[in-house]
Amino acid sequence: MFYIEVMRQFATPEVYLNNLRSTIIQQWSNGLPVIEDLLARQEYRECVVVIQETLDSLLQHKRENQDWTAETSLLFLLMGGYYHGNVNQENAKKLLRYYQQAVRELGESERVNALEIQCITFEYCYDWSKMLAAFVETPVTENTRQALLESWRNSIIKRATPHSYSNFYTREQPVSIWWLHWLLDSITSEKIGHAWFGQQALAWLANLPGDSEKLGREYGVLRLLTKDLTDIKFLLKYPYPKFYEVVIAPSLTSTPDDVSRRQYLQEYAPSDLWERVMDYWKANLHKFVPKPEMSQNSDYSTNAAWMSALKELSPENYQMLLSEWKVNHQRRRNLWKAMGNLGLM
Known part of the structure; x- marks a missing residue:
């Protein structure tokens, strides 16, 4: 002044x-x-x-x-x-x-x-x-x-905490306690320890809805867990690169403590947690693929991208969903053009 x-x-x-x-x-x-x-x-x-x-x-x-x-x-x-x-x-x-x-x-x-x-x-x-x-x-x-x-x-x-997921068909279900709470509690409480985090995470995963409409905001924390575990295990050499690029990576911004969080997650997570998480995705990813009837302006590039991720991760579910689309959406020329552009069919 x-x-x-x-x-x-x-x-x-x-x-x-x-x-x-x-x-x-x-x-x-x-x-x-x-x-x-x-x-x-x-x-x-x-x-x-x-x-x-x-x-x-x-x-x-x-x-x-x-x-x-x-x-x-x-x-x-x-x-x-x-x-x-x-x-x-x-x-x-x-x-x-x-x-x-x-x-x-x-x-x-x-x-x-x-x-x-x-x-x-x-x-x-x-x-x-x-x-x-x-x-x-x-x-x-x-x-x-x-x-x-x-x-x-x-x-x-x-x-x-990831931003809420608001796809075409997902209701917002608040999530007040999730795996990061359990991880920090395991680290900071002498009475709980390593095993408790694994028990909580595996129980949560086992009871996670496969119905995308019921998953709500747990979708975001599941994606964050998938991303962290994948980054820990594979160091950028991802076994499912399309799945990672299309489903996991978008809209997950980095935080200043990413490195610390992953270090402790690696220490406290059960050795098979990544496999358990991927089993969930393999069983349920087809339910998350955006529906062609919900696309706007005849732009089906997003639908095709998700289908490419599904084909990579779960070929059987891909073929099942593709067969349904061929019956229900056979007249959507732009959909099949978008699919063809990615070498799908």
């Missing part, structure tokens, strides 16, 4: 800092020089007051901000959860370090340690091993540990 710059150049330091403090509500980072001055003068209690004013300004537009404290949720995630060294994130880290310095001088060891986890999150939020080590090794109370762990866990799940 022009006014602040003029004050910085021509006013006394005391007047400048007093005026700067009055603008914290408009620009939260204006609190940093004020905090630095209070730390230098060892006015730690007043420093904490200004830090709180600065945090209130920083979080004033965040709906999740319910009287934020270092012991209850992770600031990095409230700020959006992306860290690429931008100015706001660097200033937020600086603010946390100042906060840590002030409360250390005031003897508030629990908050000092909670702020240490907060700072680690800015550096390693999407490195699961480093974050889990921070939760285990940083000496905080169990309530603080669980609150911050839950904040991190929820953000991981929210970011990884």
Whole structure:
């Protein structure tokens, strides 16, 4: 701000800092020089007051901000959860370090340690091993540990949850608990362990509807599991490249913790989980192929692409569905042209 710059150049330091403090509500980072001055003068209690004013300004537009404290949720995630060294994130880290310095001088060891986890999150939020080590090794109370762990866990799940699947014939069925919940619970609970994740995943898979209309949003988490397991097992040399390209890969955006998630999935998944997942697809993929009668503007390229994936994955079901189409859709010239373009028939 022009006014602040003029004050910085021509006013006394005391007047400048007093005026700067009055603008914290408009620009939260204006609190940093004020905090630095209070730390230098060892006015730690007043420093904490200004830090709180600065945090209130920083979080004033965040709906999740319910009287934020270092012991209850992770600031990095409230700020959006992306860290690429931008100015706001660097200033937020600086603010946390100042906060840590002030409360250390005031003897508030629990908050000092909670702020240490907060700072680690800015550096390693999407490195699961480093974050889990921070939760285990940083000496905080169990309530603080669980609150911050839950904040991190929820953000991981929210970011990884695929967008809902809205094909022509699929109803939206919300999915509140899925395999990533079980994986994180297995990792973070000593009472559960490796075997429990496998039991949950295999039971879920065994009871998964083969009817595409009933699958709903579980379709997205199944595709994510298929993609992760395939990437782990085959390292880009996919055994069913058409199936992967047409059915699995579209609309599954990457997340910053893809590498960590797959490392832990590889460790905790049963050795035959990929085969079990593929058995589901082989048995049911023909029910997911888009129906020609639902296509618009006589464009059947998507239908043909799915048929090419089906032929690759389950030739018998492909022949069955193709026979049905030849009877029910024999007059759709553009459909058969699209099929011919992909060498199908």
